Amino acid sequence: MQGAPNMRVIRRLTIRAKNVVSSENNNKVLDRPFPGAQSFVVGSPLNVQFMVKDSKRYAATGGWGFADFKDGKPASEAVIKTCFSCHQPAKDHDFVFSHYAP
Secondary structure, X not given: OOOOOOOOEEEEEEOOHXXXXXXXXXXXXXXXXXXXXXXXXXXXXXXXXXXXXOOOOOHHHOOEEEEEEEOXXXXXXXXXXXXXXXXXXXXXXXXXXOOOOO
16 A cells, blocks of 8 residues: 555544434434434544654654544543554554545
8 A cells, every 4th residue: 555645634533332312303304205214413522533644753653643632632642652553453554544535
């Protein structure tokens, strides 16, 4: 896999399954064409994570910088230091678990 270009930013929003709730407003709209259908929307996010590609600045971590925010507050440096080791299994895909879909 070709590596991501510098300054590429990947964002991941994490939610817990229990934060998915039925939407009464959406259900009313769906009920006419699809009787009994239910719509679900996400509740509050657990956290948001970022990866930023800069092969010079983040050379020690495969060219990626990592960030993690919970309730709008950045994670501790100790948490961020665990990111790169977790991404090691995706080394053949430039340390990215998901696939780019243009």
